[in-house]
Each structure stands twice: as C-alpha cells, then as structure tokens.
Amino acid sequence: MSTGAMEISVVVPVYRSAGILPELVRQVSDELSILAPDRYEVVLVNDRSPDHSWSVMRDLSKDRPWLKCISLRKNAGQHNAIMAGLNFAVGRIVIIMDDDLQHPPSALSTLAEKIREGADVCYTRYLERKHSTFKTLGSKVNDIAAGLLLKKPKGLYLSSFKALSGSLVKExxxxxxxxxxxxxxxxxxxxxxxVVEIKHGARAEGDSGYTLKKLLSLWLKMATRSSIPLRVATVSGFVLSLLSMLLFAAVIIERLIAGTDQPGWASTIAVLLFVSGVQMFFLGVLGEYVGRIYSRVNKEPQFTVLDAINTNGTAPNCRTSAQTV
Known part of the structure; x- marks a missing residue:
C-alpha cells in the first residue's frame, strides 16, 4: 500500500478494549476496503491500557500491514493519545473514532464525503445517544462550557467521532x-x-472510562485555552472593589449624619470570608495558567512512544524527537 496514495486514515485511542478490538478492526477494514481500496490505514494508539489490549493489537497487526499500532510509554489521556495517532496518520482524510463500537463504522463513508466536498472538519450528531446518565449530563455541561469558552458555533455538538482534512491535521x-x-x-x-447525523450504538463490551476526574481535567484544558477566566477574575475583582468602596462610603456618611455606629459583626465577617474565598478561587485560576506555562517552558512531552508496529519506526508528522522514544 503506497503511503503517497493514502486516502483515509482512521485514528482510534485504545483503553480497556482488548475484547472489542478484533471486531472493531474487522468492521472498520470491511468498510474502508470498499470506500478506499488499498488506500487506507488504521492507527490504533494504546494509551497504556491496563488490560492486554497491546497484546491483541500486536496479534492483529501481523497480517495487516495497513494496521499501525502505537503503544505509549505512559497514560497520556484520550486527547493526547489522539494527537499521537494524528502524528502517525498520513491520509488525505483522517477520521477519529472511539474504540467501543458506539461509533458505527458504516458512517465512515458519510464523514469522508463531507471532507471531499470541501469541509475542513465534519462532526457527527447522534440521533439518539446511548450513554449513561452521568456521561450524557457531562456532555451537556461540556457543550455549554465550550460555547462560553471556545466560542463554539451554536447547535454544534463536539462529538469524538469526526473527520478532518489532512491539511487541517497538519495545522x-x-x-x-x-x-x-x-x-x-x-x-x-x-x-x-x-455536521452529519448518525445512529449511536450501544457499547459492545465493558464500561465507559468516563469519570468526574477526567471531566474536570477536560474542563480545565478547555478553560485554560481561553483568556475568559482571567477576564472574569478581573471584572469580579473590579466589581467587588467598587461595592466595597460604596459600602464604606455609606457607612461613613451614616456615621456623620446619624452619629451612630453600625452593628453587624456577623454580616461583616460573612462578607469578608466571601471576598477571601473569591480571591483564593481566582488565585487558583491564575495558578492553573502558571502551572501550564511552567510545563510548557520545561518542554513536558505531549506523549512518548514506547513501541510502534507497521510504522517503519518513525512518525511522519512528528516535529521533535522528544515526543517519541
């Protein structure tokens, strides 16, 4: 299969999916062999899965030269694992999907067609979501946060099942x-x-790895990509300072006119604690930004590769050797 003629790459981050992988690879390859015969590849990225996913991936790759298998040295998280896969993908169209078969391989052709028509990215919208209540609620909150922090177009659902043009991947x-x-x-x-509408399948095996900790981590990544939290901190500080000056002026005026002291130590302490709490919260926000700057300055790697199969030992799109080992 010629790398220069590669039409479609499918990138799949893998975590706790050893039992699903054979069926996933079969269904995806069946679809791609019709969609782009001899011009496709599948890139599986093992995000340091605690089960035997890597062993399964190695077995699957033996007679499938189009199946690239990447194993990360440590768990990097879903989005960093996707970035690892994108660095190894060389297709003119790159499709990202989950490893649980809730994203139907039959929709690959629809996604690819939208990219061929000229779109940079094509997201999927589910006709009916078959997620747990917690994950559905988390997705809704994430959608609202993305609208506020990233200026996401109204009505766009940021699905993890999407297609990108090769030129967009390079950016x-x-x-x-x-x-x-x-x-x-x-x-x-x-x-x-x-955007295309698709049917959302039930998870083929096991439980979702979607947790509150991962959701909070995602929100922090989203928030610190924007300067909005810093603007909120600035505006809040200005408003609280203005209110405190107005209240201080009111107390002095009443003291001069009425000549009486104002009782209310409890309310004073409550206000003091509230303002202190707000200050500490925004110090935490600033700390998140500083921590990320510190990690960036120290060149903390986005991911590190422990092993790679069917890649000729290199990642075609990697910019620095620090990302691969």
Missing part, C-alpha cells in the same frame, strides 16, 4: 503542548465545519 499537530484539547485546536484554526 493541529503544530501544537506540541502537554495539555491538549483537540476540539479547541480545531475551533481555533477553522470555521469550515460540516
């Missing part, structure tokens, strides 16, 4: 920081966005 992987939010990178470089 995205220019980012080499450790705190990656793929959709934030996409929205920062293009507004050529298409």
């Amino acid at each position: 995205i992987i220019r980012y080499d920081g450790p705190f990656t939010y793929v959709d934030g990178l996409i929205l920062s470089v293009t507004d050529s966005i298409a």
